[in-house]
Amino acid sequence: MLARLRSMALMGIDAYEVIIESDITETIPTFTIVGLPDGAVKESRERVMSAIKNSGFEFPARKITINMAPADIRKEGSAYDLPIALGILTSTRQIENNNQDICIIGELALDGSLRPIKGVLPIALSARKHGFSAIIVPEKNADEAAVAQGLPVFGAKSLNEAIEIIEGETDIAPRFFDVKKLFEESQGNYLDFIDVKGQIVAKRALLVAASGGHNMLMTGPPGSGKTMIAKRIPSILPPLSLEESLETTKIHSIAGKLPTKQPLVTTRPFRSPHHTISDAGLIGGGTYPKPGEISLSHHGVLFLDELPEFDKNVLENLRQPLENKCVSISRAAQSLSFPADFMLVAAMNPCPCGHLGDETGKCVCSTQKIRNYIAKLSGPLLDRIDIQVRVAALPYEDLAKKSGTESSAQIREKVIRAREIQQKRFAERKGIYCNAGMESKDIREFCVLENGCEQTLKNAIDRLGLSARAYDRILKVSRTIADLRVGDLISKADIAEAIQYRSLDRQID
Numbered sequence: 001m002l003a004r005l006r007s008m009a010l011m012g013i014d015a016y017e018v019i020i021e022s023d024i025t026e027t028i029p030t031f032t033i034v035g036l037p038d039g040a041v042k043e044s045r046e047r048v049m050s051a052i053k054n055s056g057f058e059f060p061a062r063k064i065t066i067n068m069a070p071a072d073i074r075k076e077g078s079a080y081d082l083p084i085a086l087g088i089l090t091s092t093r094q095i096e097n098n099n100q101d102i103c104i105i106g107e108l109a110l111d112g113s114l115r116p117i118k119g120v121l122p123i124a125l126s127a128r129k130h131g132f133s134a135i136i137v138p139e140k141n142a143d144e145a146a147v148a149q150g151l152p153v154f155g156a157k158s159l160n161e162a163i164e165i166i167e168g169e170t171d172i173a174p175r176f177f178d179v180k181k182l183f184e185e186s187q188g189n190y191l192d193f194i195d196v197k198g199q200i201v202a203k204r205a206l207l208v209a210a211s212g213g214h215n216m217l218m219t220g221p222p223g224s225g226k227t228m229i230a231k232r233i234p235s236i237l238p239p240l241s242l243e244e245s246l247e248t249t250k251i252h253s254i255a256g257k258l259p260t261k262q263p264l265v266t267t268r269p270f271r272s273p274h275h276t277i278s279d280a281g282l283i284g285g286g287t288y289p290k291p292g293e294i295s296l297s298h299h300g301v302l303f304l305d306e307l308p309e310f311d312k313n314v315l316e317n318l319r320q321p322l323e324n325k326c327v328s329i330s331r332a333a334q335s336l337s338f339p340a341d342f343m344l345v346a347a348m349n350p351c352p353c354g355h356l357g358d359e360t361g362k363c364v365c366s367t368q369k370i371r372n373y374i375a376k377l378s379g380p381l382l383d384r385i386d387i388q389v390r391v392a393a394l395p396y397e398d399l400a401k402k403s404g405t406e407s408s409a410q411i412r413e414k415v416i417r418a419r420e421i422q423q424k425r426f427a428e429r430k431g432i433y434c435n436a437g438m439e440s441k442d443i444r445e446f447c448v449l450e451n452g453c454e455q456t457l458k459n460a461i462d463r464l465g466l467s468a469r470a471y472d473r474i475l476k477v478s479r480t481i482a483d484l485r486v487g488d489l490i491s492k493a494d495i496a497e498a499i500q501y502r503s504l505d506r507q508i509d
Contacts, residue, residue, distance in 0.1 A: 003090035003097065006132065007083045007104050008123040009075055012336040013250045013291075015119070015126035020080065020104075021067040022087030029061045033084075035068030038076040038288075047078075047108045048085045055112035055159045060092050074334075076288055079117045082106035082136070085159055086166065098168045101133040106141075112159040114138035121263070122250040124148035134174070136162050144253065144263035146177035147246070179242065179264060186266040190235030194407040195228070198398030202229055205389040205501060207411055210236045211418035212480030213434035214473075215322065215344040215384060217307070220391030222354045226347035229391070230303045233345055234268040235408035237301075238416050244299045247339065251291050251298055269300030275309040283317045289329040289336045294321050297342035307346040308376040315381055318344070322384045325437070344385065348377075358393060383469040386436065386477050387501040418483040435480045440472065447475040450489045460499045474498045 003022045008015040031045045052059045066084055068075050083104040089095045105123060107115040116138045124145040127135050134152040137145045142155025152174040156162040164170040196203065202218065202225075209216040210233065218226045240248065249265045252258050258265070273282060273293045284292030294302055304310060321327045325341040350356040351370045355363040365373075382388070419434060425446060426432040432442065449457075461471055477498040478490045487494070 001091045001093065003087045004100065005083045005087050005090070005097070005104055006100065006102065007080060008127055008130075009073070009079075010077075010119045010122060010254060011073075011334075012289075012338060013122055013247075013254060015123045016073075017126075017130055018075065018080070019067075019069040020083040020087050021069065022084070022091045023065045023067070024060055024088070024091045025063045025065075027063045029063065031064045031066075033066045033068070035066075035071040036074040037068060038074060040078050041068075041075050041080055044078065044081045044084055044108075047081050047110060048088065050110040051081070051108040051112040051159050052085055052088065054110065057089060057094050058092070060088070064088060064091075074288070077117065078107035078115075079105045079119075079123075081108035082114065082156075082159070082162055086162065089163070095163050095167060097166050099133060099166060101131075102166060103127040103130075103132040103135040104162070104166075106136070106138045106156070106162070108159060114156055114158060114162070116140040118256045119250075119254045120144045121147055121246070121253045124151060124153065125246070125250070127151060136165055142175040143177050144249075144258065146175040147179060147249070147264050149177075149179070177263065182262075182264055183239075183242075183245075183266050190267070190408060191232045192235060192408045193232050193411055196225060196232065197401045198394045199225060199229065199391060200405075202389055202391045203406070203411070205387050206233060206236070207414060208477060208480050208484065208497075208501070209233075209343070209345075209387050210411075210415045211434075211484055212386075212422070212476065213343060213436035214386035214477060214480065215436070216346070216387040216389065217382075217385045218345070218347045218389055218391045219350050220347075221356075221358055221393050222349065224391045224393045226391050227303075227305055230272075230301070230305070230345050230347060231270065232408060233301050233303075233343070234270050236411040236415050237268050237343075238412070238419050240266060240268055240299060248299050251295050251338065255291050255296060257296060269297050270303065271297040271300070272303040272305065275304075275306050277310070277314065279311075279314050279317055282314055283321070283327055283329070284338055285329050285331075287331060289331060289334070289338075291338045292327070294318070294327060294340040294342060295338040298339050300342060302342045302344050304344070304346040307348040308373060312376060312378075316378060319380055319384060325431075346385070347391075350390075357390070379467070380469075383467050383473065386473045389501055414484060417486075418480065421483045421486070435476050435483070438476055438479075443472055443475050447479050448489050449495070450491050453490060453492050453495050456492050456495050456499075460495075460502075464502065466502070470502065474502070477501060 005020045007018045009018045090097045107117050120141040121144050125148045128151040136154045139155035139157045145153040154165045271293050282293050321340040326337050327340045328337045351365040352373050353365050422434050478494040481494040482490045
């Protein structure tokens, strides 16, 4: 007898429908899975066989053929165990499948219990889009699937419970998850800027960067507070919207990075990979492409400490994602794109010993050593960093203070006001949400200068030898500074402040 069940498979951050066909014939006993299964799918034969027997059913001693359609797309992972087992039981008429519009996913243990899998949220969202009547997932994945809303979600602990659900004889109620409550409970779980003493210039630069979504590089001696400041940046960014939260959660779910007992990412991600990270770890990749740190930072912050210590090839791979807000990974098996709209925040010492510019005069590096150190960062990469700011060592007077001058909540209010101005400005521009996302035509339209500003800008470009991209970056930052003071036109003061945020260009000069 032939049986058909419906499931879903991941492709990038979305999912597509997979039909699981089970056919059993009276001939020599074999168990064959076709439809481009990978190793984990092929091994499901042993898990399915043991799970069926240990759940009190008979495993047929006949020829079993499982087809996974579409057959021209490779299937990977262990999420097909449950639909394969249910297909075999349906084919042998040991159970009745009373609803063939249910999406079924789950990994089976040998005793018939269900184990959680990755990528449940994108599967549930796609299942709702494809018009499934319900979805059956492992019980530990039920809250995550319920985040999709609008689709009945049944969490099953075992193969037997899944059978009861498809036969319509269960007391298990569809899972409901209160997304609004989770958002309310998760707010305020950030480190606060009230702990940061002094550093007025760095805080101002951070305010500008957060307000316009600009990338930022902090340069300063060891112990000046660069890492401490960076860790608090998510606390001043606008709260995640539900749409942003769902998109971010999809990426974390696919990568298996969702926090325990938290099925939805409700706070902006902060990722800080070590400088020994590989290309695939940062950008994403593998035989079957998976998201890397830049995609896990989507709608959040990617912090790269000790920037020159990263492999140069790894850093150069950042250039395309920083420009396009996504990363495309091509392999022989498939080509995928992952979103990567993140705020890059980096930190570095001003020289190899770290003390260049200290009033104490401790620096022992030669001019050539300093140039070689900075040269580890290419011009095209630095051009893509809008704000470069010096973080000086704190004097005793600042260290002796009990706390900083402004809290994260106070700074965030200013950021949100500036972002609201930008949202109105770009209301008719698809894909642009803040000043950092402006293209050349947007810069021409929205970055209007007051009289006399052109000469100030020209002098800076000529003196520092800035590229066309750096010129655009200065105008974008100037636009954000003007938004913070609620000004329509960009003033000389705005231009001058934006130019000051090119500290490395001035140092190289």
